[in-house]
């Protein structure tokens with residue numbers, strides 16, 4: 434089925450929220466050259482996802498693509514393909530029933546730190562004492578360990594890794610992750626919270642890199 438989201442009035446507001454948040458993140462320099470993607474969960478087992486390969490500074494609600502969270506099947510699209518990283522978004526929606534929105538951006542300091550972690554042969558970054566940790570939404574206000582996933586060319590493999598990682602988790606998690614040499618993905622009950630967590634993660638990584646030059 435292929436149909437513009439603009440034709441579905443109940444999907445227009447989430448689409449506008451996605452376009453507005455994407456514009457703001459683009460304006461910050463975090464979604465350069467078509468990078469970055471966002472999604473929100475919709476009623477009926479769907480998620481609205483940004484289209485693939487488009488400037489995230491110039492989108493409207495009608496550009497968004499609705500996909501089935503359970504199957505990944507495209508349900509509504511005005512001719513656009515959903516984000517190439519939809520598999521990561523769906524892995525998070527499937528892992529966390531309370532996840533209402535996912536934001537991915539190539540934040541500069543987060544990406545630099547993810548590269549440093551990967552080059553060191555590690556798979557997580559730990560931080561302690563920074564006040565901004567409180568803004569990440571994790572269980573501990575004073576310390577946090579952020580997983581750093583491998584950046585497979587086949588994005589479905591990143592989605593599989595994410596799904597496996599959180600399926601095995603028994604403790605409360607922090608709703609942010611890094612992808613090595615690539616960027617960050619954050620999530621939350623709504624788009625605003627997911628975006629705030631992205632901002633906090635970028636600032637945390639920046640502060641950490643200033644301390645550990």
Ligand SMILES: CSC[C@@H](O)[C@@H](O)C(=O)COP(=O)(O)O
Nearest residue numbers: 466467468469470485486516517
């Ligand atoms: C500018 S290339 C960046 C892409 O490879 C990818 O990492 C990305 O963030 C955007 O992919 P998209 O398919 O537009 O959602």
Ligand SMILES: [Zn+2]
Nearest residue numbers: 468469537616
């Ligand atoms: Zn990306």
